Amino acid sequence: MATDYDAPRKSEEDIKEDSLEELKTRRTETRSAVVDEDEAEAADAYELPGADLSGEELLVRVLPAQSDEFTCASCFLVRHRSQIAAEKDGLLYCSDCAG
Numbered sequence: 137m138a139t140d141y142d143a144p145r146k147s148e149e150d151i152k153e154d155s156l157e158e159l160k161t162r163r164t165e166t167r168s169a170v171v172d173e174d175e176a177e178a179a180d181a182y183e184l185p186g187a188d189l190s191g192e193e194l195l196v197r198v199l200p201a202q203s204d205e206f207t208c209a210s211c212f213l214v215r216h217r218s219q220i221a222a223e224k225d226g227l228l229y230c231s232d233c234a235g
Contacts, residue, residue, distance in 0.1 A: 208233055 204217050209227035219232035
């Protein structure tokens with residue numbers, strides 16, 4: 137239950153004067169946690185697993201690997217050449233995958 141620390145404190149006499157009915161009505165007062173959210177808008181933002189996305193078009197610009205980058209043969213991430221940790225059979229591995 138939330139406590140309002142800025143509200144004036146009640147003395148013991150005030151507490152004794154509160155009737156049981158008054159306390160019950162305070163307890164049953166509507167304290168709904170209604171959120172103003174459009175259900176249709178929320179449903180549009182939710183993506184179901186396995187949904188058909190064949191009609192969607194991505195707007196991402198893909199750059200080719202730069203001269204100072206390599207693709208790790210284990211995790212397939214493009215990394216900077218300073219992260220080369222091992223080379224086996226002509227394949228380069230990053231420091232995360234080699235260690």
